[in-house]
Amino acid sequence: MPNPAKSLALVIPLAVAMTWVIGREPDSGTLSPSTLNADEEILFYPTYGRFDEQAQVWRFDVHGKVFEPEDGSFKRALLIATLKSSMRGNVEIDKDAFLSDRIRPFLVDNERGKSVTIDVAGNQFAAGVSAANGHFRRSLVCDAAGLGVGPQDIGAPQSRVLTFTAVLPSRDSRSFNGRIHLIAPRGVSLISDIDDTIKHSQVTDRSELLQNTFTRAFRAVDGMPELYADLADVGVAFHYVSGSPWQLYPPLQAFFSDQGFPQGTYHLKYFRLTDSSGLGLLSSQRATKLAAIEPLLDSFPDRRFILLGDSGEHDPEIYGQLARDYPDQIAGIFIRNVTASDRMDGRFQTAFEQVPADRWRLFDDASQIRDVVIDLAK
Known part of the structure; x- marks a missing residue:
């Protein structure tokens, strides 16, 4: 049997470090758009949703990060020094050898205190507020009718992945999308x-x-x-x-x-x-x-x-x-x-x-x- 005390001890530090809100029903009406500046971006990470058969609702997390792209030389030098130190030895790698798609995500400016609103199948949710590391995470709840997907639909590949989008200010024409993998109980x-x-x-x-x-x-x-x-x-x-x-x-x-x-x-x-x-x-x-x-x-x-x-x-x-x-x-x-x-x-x-x-x-x-x-x- 799982050890509840052990599981709780492992999860609590992560919960404290993140903005984590217990599951809730869809927010009523239209929410305020995400508080995102023009030079900031949202990256959503794929999460899963589970069907609660007793309550007849989907429970799912939304997880992402708010950041400002940056490529500063100081951060680049700091990262390279940290990487070499972590190797516990002298590693001679030219700074220009680092691939940009690998090193650039470490150089961004993490944006804290940014509220994020998303639209999932026509339902708007407050998806959390970014912490010091830019991450936000929130547990949400929606009934099957609201998402347009019931547990009986999960057998069809096209029904397994539910896409959503960030709600942005009307002047912002960009699009930041995420996905939730809806997984059947069995x-x-x-x-x-x-x-x-x-x-x-x-x-x-x-x-x-x-x-x-x-x-x-x-x-x-x-x-x-x-x-x-x-x-x-x-x-x-x-x-x-x-x-x-x-x-x-x-x-x-x-x-x-x-x-x-x-x-x-x-x-x-x-x-x-x-x-x-x-x-x-x-x-x-x-x-x-x-x-x-x-x-x-x-x-x-x-x-x-x-x-x-x-x-x-x-x-x-x-x-x-x-x-x-x-x-x-x-x-x-x-x-x-x-x-x-x-x-x-x-x-x-x-x-x-x-x-x-x-x-x-x-x-x-x-x-x-x-x-x-x-x-x-x-």
Whole structure:
């Protein structure tokens, strides 16, 4: 059974750091537009919605960031210095080698105190007020008729994703759009790590990690785009959970789209250059991943989950803990073997203690698990 005290301890720090409002009914009438200046932008992150069968309503989050684009030399130098320090060694990379789409999101000016209003299927909602890091987040509620989608409609691909737009002042002709993945109460979901699971990163080599993240084109792990596309074809919902910072969402999303990975929700890490955690910018955080995954499992008690990760950092330990805490929901665990490990190694015996042996496996190539994963999804 889930440990409520543990879950609460993990979630509270995140809730305090963010603007988080408990679910509510649609706001009546027309709300004031978002308080956005002409030189500021909104980036929405994809979230999920769940159908509350008892109340007959959809409950969903809206999450985004308000920022002013910036490319200042001081921030650029600070970021590069922070990245090199985080590698714990001398890494010689010319400042001009950093790809603009990777480094620019870290250089923006985060805008705090900005209220955001959105329009979802003709319903206007107050979506929150941006915090010091520019992020805003709010939990909202709307009945099925208001969204025009009932749980019976989720089987149709065109009904799974609900798009919405920011409500802006009448003089502002720009458009900032987001999406909510409406997920049925029952079915199969895939929770996937990103680095070294579906994208080559070499997390265990800090110098290579820096270069693969900021100076080289992203590369997909062979066979994973095809496997995920096959899973999407049989109706699996996707949640991408990573220790990578939210600033990398735009290039990651573009890479996923280019490679054919299915759309899904993203669950990344909060980071600011002013944070004392700067040296851990590219490190995976066990507590961060658990705080992202446990609410998913709690939100969909009747869905079954497949967990995919790698052996480079803490995925075996995280997934093993989840399998013990949620034994009826975790259908299978698949760990990409990037450390040349053996299944009988003490690490895995400890990580998967009390987890049935047929519930988890190591793999080197996607072809080794394709049939098993597809069968679980069906």
